[in-house]
Amino acid sequence: MRVALFITCFNDTLFPETGRATVGVLERLGHEVEFPMEQTCCGQMHFNTGYQREAIPLVRRFVEVFEPYDAVVAPSGSCVGMVRDLYPMAADLAEDADLARRVADLAPRVFELSEFLVKKTGVTDVGAYYPHRVTYHPTCHSLRMLKVGDAPLELLRNVRGMELVELGEAEQCCGFGGTFAVKNAETSAAMLGDKIRRVLDTESEVCTAGDNSCLMHIGGGLRRLQAGINTVHLAEILASTEER
Amino acid sequence: MASAKETILWRVRRATRDVPEDERPEDVAVARGYRKEGEDARAEVVDRFAAHVAEYEATVHRVAEDDLPGVVEKILAGRGIQRLVVPPKLPQSWVPDGVEVLRDAARPRLTNEELDGADGVLTGCALGIAQTGTIALDAGPGQGRRALTLLPDYHLCVVREEQVVDLVPEAFAKLEEAVGVEGRAVTFISGPSATSDIELNRVEGVHGPRVLEVLIVG
Amino acid sequence: MTIKPPDAFSPGETPTFEASAKTSLADSQLRRNLGKATQTIRRKRAAVVEEMPDWEELREAGRALKERTLRHLDAYLLQLEESVTKAGGVVHWARDADEANRIISGIVREKGANEVVKVKSIATDETKLNEHLESEGIHAFETDLAELIIQLAGETSSHILVPAIHKNRAEIRELFLRELDVEELSDEPKDLANAARLYLRKKFLNAKVGISGANFAVAETGTVAVVESEGNGRMCTTLPPVLVTLMGVEKIVPAWRDFEVFMQLLPRSSTAERMNPYTSFWTGVSEGDGPEEFHLVLLDNGRTDVLADEIGRQTLNCIRCSACLNVCPVYERTGGHAYNSVYPGPIGAILTPQLVGIGKPGSDSLPYASSLCGACYQVCPVKINIPEVLIHLRGRVVRHKQDRGGLRERLDPENAAMRAMAKAFSDPELYENAQRLARVGQWPLVRGGKIGSLPGRLAGWTKVRDLKPVPKQSFREWWKEERG
Numbered sequence: 035m036r037v038a039l040f041i042t043c044f045n046d047t048l049f050p051e052t053g054r055a056t057v058g059v060l061e062r063l064g065h066e067v068e069f070p071m072e073q074t075c076c077g078q079m080h081f082n083t084g085y086q087r088e089a090i091p092l093v094r095r096f097v098e099v100f101e102p103y104d105a106v107v108a109p110s111g112s113c114v115g116m117v118r119d120l121y122p123m124a125a126d127l128a129e130d131a132d133l134a135r136r137v138a139d140l141a142p143r144v145f146e147l148s149e150f151l152v153k154k155t156g157v158t159d160v161g162a163y164y165p166h167r168v169t170y171h172p173t174c175h176s177l178r179m180l181k182v183g184d185a186p187l188e189l190l191r192n193v194r195g196m197e198l199v200e201l202g203e204a205e206q207c208c209g210f211g212g213t214f215a216v217k218n219a220e221t222s223a224a225m226l227g228d229k230i231r232r233v234l235d236t237e238s239e240v241c242t243a244g245d246n247s248c249l250m251h252i253g254g255g256l257r258r259l260q261a262g263i264n265t266v267h268l269a270e271i272l273a274s275t276e277e278r
Numbered sequence: 279m280a281s282a283k284e285t286i287l288w289r290v291r292r293a294t295r296d297v298p299e300d301e302r303p304e305d306v307a308v309a310r311g312y313r314k315e316g317e318d319a320r321a322e323v324v325d326r327f328a329a330h331v332a333e334y335e336a337t338v339h340r341v342a343e344d345d346l347p348g349v350v351e352k353i354l355a356g357r358g359i360q361r362l363v364v365p366p367k368l369p370q371s372w373v374p375d376g377v378e379v380l381r382d383a384a385r386p387r388l389t390n391e392e393l394d395g396a397d398g399v400l401t402g403c404a405l406g407i408a409q410t411g412t413i414a415l416d417a418g419p420g421q422g423r424r425a426l427t428l429l430p431d432y433h434l435c436v437v438r439e440e441q442v443v444d445l446v447p448e449a450f451a452k453l454e455e456a457v458g459v460e461g462r463a464v465t466f467i468s469g470p471s472a473t474s475d476i477e478l479n480r481v482e483g484v485h486g487p488r489v490l491e492v493l494i495v496g
Numbered sequence: 497m498t499i500k501p502p503d504a505f506s507p508g509e510t511p512t513f514e515a516s517a518k519t520s521l522a523d524s525q526l527r528r529n530l531g532k533a534t535q536t537i538r539r540k541r542a543a544v545v546e547e548m549p550d551w552e553e554l555r556e557a558g559r560a561l562k563e564r565t566l567r568h569l570d571a572y573l574l575q576l577e578e579s580v581t582k583a584g585g586v587v588h589w590a591r592d593a594d595e596a597n598r599i600i601s602g603i604v605r606e607k608g609a610n611e612v613v614k615v616k617s618i619a620t621d622e623t624k625l626n627e628h629l630e631s632e633g634i635h636a637f638e639t640d641l642a643e644l645i646i647q648l649a650g651e652t653s654s655h656i657l658v659p660a661i662h663k664n665r666a667e668i669r670e671l672f673l674r675e676l677d678v679e680e681l682s683d684e685p686k687d688l689a690n691a692a693r694l695y696l697r698k699k700f701l702n703a704k705v706g707i708s709g710a711n712f713a714v715a716e717t718g719t720v721a722v723v724e725s726e727g728n729g730r731m732c733t734t735l736p737p738v739l740v741t742l743m744g745v746e747k748i749v750p751a752w753r754d755f756e757v758f759m760q761l762l763p764r765s766s767t768a769e770r771m772n773p774y775t776s777f778w779t780g781v782s783e784g785d786g787p788e789e790f791h792l793v794l795l796d797n798g799r800t801d802v803l804a805d806e807i808g809r810q811t812l813n814c815i816r817c818s819a820c821l822n823v824c825p826v827y828e829r830t831g832g833h834a835y836n837s838v839y840p841g842p843i844g845a846i847l848t849p850q851l852v853g854i855g856k857p858g859s860d861s862l863p864y865a866s867s868l869c870g871a872c873y874q875v876c877p878v879k880i881n882i883p884e885v886l887i888h889l890r891g892r893v894v895r896h897k898q899d900r901g902g903l904r905e906r907l908d909p910e911n912a913a914m915r916a917m918a919k920a921f922s923d924p925e926l927y928e929n930a931q932r933l934a935r936v937g938q939w940p941l942v943r944g945g946k947i948g949s950l951p952g953r954l955a956g957w958t959k960v961r962d963l964k965p966v967p968k969q970s971f972r973e974w975w976k977e978e979r980g
Contacts, residue, residue: 043921046971047931048964053971069975075921080914082868082887084894088918095922120887123807127891178870207825211867218865219956221517224829225867226960254961257946282589283577286745286796290570293804297567303750306564311553312757330770384784390701390735410763410771423785424734424776428727447756454752458717461583461779463786466759468771471727475642475658476665476685478533480767484641484689485696486727486774 037065038103040144042113043075049246055273056109056147059160062273063151072099077124078116083213086127093124097136105154106144109269111176111244112212114146119179146176147269148244152185158192163276165195169236170268171229171252173245174207186244186268193271199236203228210251226255233263244268316408316444323408323444327437328494330411334469335482336490343495346436347371350400353434353491363388363399363430365422372400372436382422393425398432399487404456404464406442406494407449412468413437413492414449416456424463433487435467439496502858503652504837504848505593505622510858513845513865516834523831529664530831537822540768541875548764557757559879562813565715565748566803572715572748573794579718583780585790592797593623599793600625600707600740601632607738609634609704613696615722615729616640617709618816619742619795621653621838622851625707636707637699639728641692648675654832654840656818657766662831689726696728706732706787710743711815712758713792716751719779720792723762725772733776739787744795746803746812758815761877765817798851807888811846813878818843820872820882826865835862842872846885854889854896863889909953928972935966 037060041053060067077092096117100106108114118141125134151157170190176182190198209215209225229252233241241256243249246267253265280288316323332338341349351374354362362377366384373379380396382388402420403413413435415421420436427433443449456462471486482488502510520526545551565572577587590596604612612629614620614636626636626647638647642660646653649671653659660668669683672691681687708729712721720741722729733739749758755777763772781790802808821827821841832840836858837848845862852859863886872882897905905911920930941947947963949955957963969977 041971043927047934047966050967050969050971050974054974069972069979071972071976072924074924074927077921080918082890083910083914084863084887084890084892085911085914085918086891087895088914091922092918119884123884123888174867174869174871178874205871207867207869207871209825209867211869214864214867216954216956218514218517218826219959220514220521221826221830221865222867222956223960224521225825250964251961254957254963257962258948258960282591282595285591286589286794286800287570287573289796289800290573290745290803293800294567294569296806301567303564303568303571306560306567308557308560308564309553310557310757312550312557312760314756334773387784394697394701407771412771417782417785423782424730425786428730428734446760447753450753450756450759457719457752457777457779461717461782463779463782464777465730466771466775466777468769468773470773471725472773473641473685473689473726474767475640475645475660475726476668476688477529478537478658478661479685480769481685481689483686484693484726484728485639485700485731 035065036104037067038100038106039067039069040073040100040106040108040113041069042108042110045109045246048250049267052109052246052267052269055267055269056107058273059269060107063155063157063160068103070099076113076116078113079212081116081120081124086124090124090128093121094133097133097140100144101136101140104143105150107147107150108144109147109244109267110246111146111173111180111182112247114144115175115179117141117144146180146182146244148186148189149180149182152188158188160189160192160272162193162272162274163195164193164271164274166240167197167199167238168240168242168271169199169201169233169238170204171201171208171241171243171248172204173243173248176244177205182244189268189272199238202232202235208248208252210248212247215251226251230255230259230261234261238263240264240266242266242268242271313445314447316448318444320439324439324442324494324496327406327408327411327442330408331469331492334411336469336492338492338494340494340496346493346495347374349493350374350434351376354398357398357432359398359432361396363393363396363426365401365420365426367419368400368402369420382426390425390429393429396430398434399426399430400434401427402436403441405449405452406437407446408442409445410468412449412466414453415465415467416453417462418456424465427465427467428486431487432489432491434491434493436493436495439494502836504852504859506624509856510836512858512861513834513836514861516836517830520831520834521829525664526662526831527829529662530828533658533661534822534828537768541765541819541822544764544768544770554757554760555877555879558761558877559813561749561754561757562878565750566746566809566812569745569748569803572750573745575715576713576718576748579716580780580792583718585718585780585792588791588793590793590795590797596623596742596793596795596797597625597628600742601629601634603738603740603791604629604634604705605632607704611635611637611699611703612705612707613637613639613699613703613732613736615708615724615732616643616659617707617742618656618838619709619744620707622797623742623795625742637696639696639700639732641689641726644692644696645671652833653838655821656816656839656841656843662833700731700735703736705738705740706736708733708739708741710741710747711762712749712755713743713747714752714754715748717779719752719777721755722776723772724774725767727774730774730776733778734786737787738789740791740793742793742795745799762815762817765819765875765877798853801853802847802850805850808846808850808885810880811843811850811885813880814843814847815878817877819875819877823871823875825869825871826867835865837862842866842882843880846882846889849889854892855900860893863893931970935968938966
């Protein structure tokens, strides 16, 4: 299978270690990973903030870059949600029937990492080792847009050495929401406060999730409080082995 | 100048320009994959009705047909009901001797003050719904007009076992003629009057009858 | 006494959601009341939905029935008018709030009444009917317990179903002691409800005119339905000799039998009950039973504008259950008043700006009052894709600013930043330059390996969170180095 890594602009710039981990996991499972250098951004921030005409060229670029691949994998439920759920709306807005057709063709081949591993390739044990106490926050877009269900938890349950602790009110939004965290900073902070309380209750060392955007928000709050709990992307836990 | 009706219809038509000219309402598919009729045995359905009515803090009794008058008499006496409203065409045998009967009729109708001053009302019903513990009144025989079951503070309602349907769709099917052909008013009653307006906790008893008692006759 | 905040449907400019949210977020009593109430109702709803094996099929049928109705609304409206008229009712059409109010006060004045009893109706809150009646010397008594509470308190609703959700029992007790002329009263909900019963009973018995909204109206038979709990709805629609019902044009369902869908979806979604205590279904006028005169006022007031938007149209599916409010993490924390509209919460965030029109700063802020978490869509009984409509409306807001805004809108820093970033993303080379620029540009802000405060509009982020600096090497630089 020709697998393309869609790194997402956010991870590319701010969380390169997540990208390296994603490549590591996929290659360990025998996939040949390619990284199309022409990729930039899926356009989610623009689209969701209302700058939708500005997002259309980014939609076109994404489709052109990733069309040739059998599968496109990204370590972000949110960006994959953009492609799968909102690209059709973008194509309608562009009044471009050809783009709409190509989006419909490509979108089902774009996967969030845990979804690709569990649902597409049927792997639940990636041979990872991670000797820490960890809690998992299901991000809204992976849960409710992509409906990845328990896929991330199935993967985490098979990580050796790890103690997985259930997060209370896990399905409640952490309050990130992209530009929401800036435009409605106070409300976002109120939501974050409750999420952090739940994370603290787990007495974990690490809080993980499938999206670095939510983790940056939760982690930024934890760090400000000197809570002593790190945030680590799911891919990095799955990439971790006894050797390293 | 165009009338409000003409303007609104024009706006609606302009707003739905995307709908093809030749599309008919029934062309918009409605998949009705939900349950239309229950499959459980009668006894189970009636049991469920009784259980669900009781969950609304209504009092439920199961009685045999022959025992009905005696049970009604005992219940009313126990509740201290003296002035009892009785709708037209309620079986005479249900009404005990010891109470003062306020009989409603087309002429003269009981006034709102008379109804408000009554202690309770005794009625039959159109049907009961087991799934939801609901009683439906359709102003048919033994039920009377709507105000009768509204102003008195106590409502004693007789439901025959054969009147109980299992699911909500069965109820609307049965009531279709009374509404569509005869234009009768229908009231659904599920437990006594209640409110959830204070801290979203349900409490019984606001404007409607504060006590609902149901006799299931079989 | 709280002063009524300006509302999206009143004249004048309303504050933005962001501005109003600040006030409610700081109110600890409100946070506690809301958190407790929404958590209770969420749990109960989940339990009664769980016991329905065909819930998803019912949702789909509800959605499809609404789609059918809306696509053929002109035909259904005419059919409804004919059915109601045949059943002895009178149908009126109102293009906007003023017209509806004038029709209603006209009917009330003709009957020589200076008081009316009212069942909770958001449509009449939208048209500001009570204020209009008051200006004509007619007092409207709200009879729903929560509506009575907020009417007595001089406040506005903060929840679609439970307008006084922001008040707890102690606050309600104090209000009743002050306003209802009672000497002694506990804070037990039962006693509070009883106080309302005694206060309103005489009003019900003597009212000449009752006013209601409508949950549904059946085109086929002309039957109107009011779904309620307390019995005040039955009182208002049964006892007064004249009944006036105001309903939005979208409240139509095609046939009587369609209630088999909606009367299953609505109670479980709204009060989390298998069935609500009372539902009244009436068809025009019934000889010797209930009102002698029935008037049905069909209200547009912006609804046809919602209908015209092919993505926004699904908003009109709404059956006002309020399940979306109860699961919304934003609503749970800010409460309903922050939305400055009679329609709060997620549904209000999409309905209000569409009804009043894009281009007003207050209501334009509403589509942004969401983290797009999608919990609302998951519970909506008629499958309104609220996140999709929110995003669509954000697009309309921005396009309206860009195309019709003045110089201020075009020079808006957000607009400039978004355009610059879109340009950078349009080409890998520009994109890589921007990445390098971010790495260099951040240095004045980095202290001790983190960014603790950001300037300008981004400052909100660092008020409560640290920001991680941009690392030395991007992923693509690593890939080039390792694999290139």
